[in-house]
Amino acid sequence: MPTDDTLTVAVRVKPGASRARVGGCFAGPHGPALVIAVTAPAVDGRATEAARRALAGALGVRPAVVALRAGAASRDKLFLVDRPAPGLTELLRRLRDGSVG
Numbered sequence: 001m002p003t004d005d006t007l008t009v010a011v012r013v014k015p016g017a018s019r020a021r022v023g024g025c026f027a028g029p030h031g032p033a034l035v036i037a038v039t040a041p042a043v044d045g046r047a048t049e050a051a052r053r054a055l056a057g058a059l060g061v062r063p064a065v066v067a068l069r070a071g072a073a074s075r076d077k078l079f080l081v082d083r084p085a086p087g088l089t090e091l092l093r094r095l096r097d098g099s100v101g
Contacts, residue, residue: 007084008069009092011036011055011077015047022058025096028076034096048072055079058095059088 010033012026017037024035036058038050048068056063061081071077081088 005083007081007088007092009034009055009079009081011051011071011079013038013042013047013051013075013077015040015042015050015075020050020054022054023095023098025098030070030076030078032096033076034092042075045072048077051077052079055081059091061085061088 010028010030012028012033012035014035014037017039019037020039021037022034026033026035034055036051036054038047038054040046040050052066052068053063056066059066059081061084065082067080067082069078069080
């Protein structure tokens with residue numbers, strides 16, 4: 001359950017990409033979603049795990065604080081970031097806008 005101590009991040013995963021990349025926006029079912037391309041295939045949760053780690057890396061947090069909330073079998077996912085640092089929401093917005101590179 002989301003609280004003030006968590007940040008919910010809508011993500012659109014593109015599995016099987018030629019290179020991993022975090023950035024861009026997709027109008028998904030959970031609202032504006034951050035696009036995460038991963039090289040891992042969409043098999044046995046490998047793309048989801050790769051996306052979780054890529055999101056943690058892009059936000060500068062430990063992977064342990066990023067958890068899947070919804071969308072295990074979907075390209076559209078919701079992740080929770082536990083105890084987000086100040087400024088994380090702004091960084092997320094810039095990643096979605098493509099102004100971080």
